[in-house]
Amino acid sequence: MHHPTSSYPIKRFDLSTNTSLKAWSAADEYLLQHVTDLDNPPKHMSIYHDRFGFLACHLQAFHPTVITIQKSQEKAIKANLELNGISLSNFSNPLSSLDNKIDLALIKNPKSLALFQLYLEHLIHHSTEDLTVFSAFMTRHFTPKLLKIAGEYFEEVKQSKAKKKARVMILTQKKHVIRKEIIDTIVYKSRVYQQYWGVFSGGHIDYATQYFLEHMQIRQTDHCILDVGSGNGIIANEIAIQLPDAEIHLLDDSCLAVASAKLNITGAHIYHHFNNDLSIFDDHTFDLIVTNPPFHFEHEINIDTPIQLFKECLRCLKKGGSLQLVANHHLNYKVHLEKLFSSVQVIAQNDKYVIYRCIKTR
Ligand SMILES: C[S@@+](CC[C@H](N)C(=O)[O-])C[C@H]1O[C@@H](n2cnc3c(N)ncnc32)[C@H](O)[C@@H]1O
Incomplete structure (x- = not known):
């Protein structure tokens, strides 16, 4: 497949003063490689949980839908797109419907497993039958629960070899699952509080x-x-x-x-x-x-x-x-x-x- 990437400078655009923190990781680079290695280009790509826009910038040629949950994340991604002279306007979030059915999704894995599941739940209902998902994480953040969650939504769950301490899960053959209730509850003083999956502080x-x-x-x-x-x-x-x-x-x-x-x-x-x-x-x-x-x-x-x-x-x-x-x-x-x-x-x-x-x- 044609190589979609040039190299773009990406800044953090956040308030951290620690200059050793990077705007992307080996997991992002490994995701990019998985896309460039594809035989056929996707028709509709979505990117979940891009932190500062490394993926959105490098994959701009595919006109991806960028799915964000944080205002800070959306601002940082837009700032990096602007920095690199890229216009990309297709932003959404995991509670909204998508105009196009996705056939390739990239997920930079969030720390929250509940949020990871929310992304899969969103994807499964907004995708084509031949959906492929590449989901990447640093190996030190791996937990078998990731495989368990992925297995709820996909028949085939494979893992790449580790590269620069990063790994990519490849999810194919989506299952026909019933739409789940994506809200949990916590109780305080007999009052019930509702919260979407992935919202602080989990089940209590x-x-x-x-x-x-x-x-x-x-x-x-x-x-x-x-x-x-x-x-x-x-x-x-x-x-x-x-x-x-x-x-x-x-x-x-x-x-x-x-x-x-x-x-x-x-x-x-x-x-x-x-x-x-x-x-x-x-x-x-x-x-x-x-x-x-x-x-x-x-x-x-x-x-x-x-x-x-x-x-x-x-x-x-x-x-x-x-x-x-x-x-x-x-x-x-x-x-x-x-x-x-x-x-x-x-x-x-x-x-x-x-x-x-x-x-x-x-
Ligand atoms: C420790 S949690 C507290 C949540 C809630 N107040 C509670 O006690 O359960 C911190 C919250 O701050 C939000 N947050 C993070 N950065 C923020 C920012 N720059 N401005 C506003 N909220 C932010 C997070 O999304 C999270 O919901």
């Missing part, structure tokens, strides 16, 4: 979130509230129960999280935002900002993103308003918070988590 309430809900300090005078990284909306909803007249905003980078939160909390004063920063909010807007902030990004840990979010929280708080957050002790956010806020108090802590209350005094 996160322990840090639970600890936060037990100790957060809500004032009756808190009228305008923001939950940053709101996930399924559990923190915002527990606040809404205590302050039914408050205006509550939920913000999350994941469209699956936002769609889940919409199932759990709605109302005249409830606003959902799909974004990865606070640029849509004016200065001095909120009385209270709450967050169980993100610091895991796939297999990487990075606190540059939460620190940037804290800076934006400071800007968006009213004078006298507070940012309250829960964190693992080892992240040592106090040092960073004290550079921003003149008052940083520990309002609760146990051997694992700490809850900070940061007040904007001026």
